[in-house]
Amino acid sequence: MTLVLKMPRMGMNVEDGTIVEWHKKPGDNFSKGEILYTIETDKTTAEIEAPCDGKLISIQANEGDDVTVGDDICTISDQ
DSSP: OOEEEEOOOOOOTEEEEEEEESSSSSOOOOOOOEEEEEEEOOOOOOEOSSSSSEEEEEEOOOTOEEEETTTTTEEEEOO
């Protein structure tokens, strides 16, 4: 199944963030819990983990892009 991962809410008053680094590239496989990307907000920097085993299909938000909570970040396959 294909899943679209979205910008997570990082705090009550945090509405956006910046993609700092991708730890995987399209075509890479990953395991649940591996770091996919790092985001930075005005309050924190966080490493976002893979929700399942899978493969990174595509990236919608590149390094340096500002994204709003709920925006598409990437597409993964869990198969």
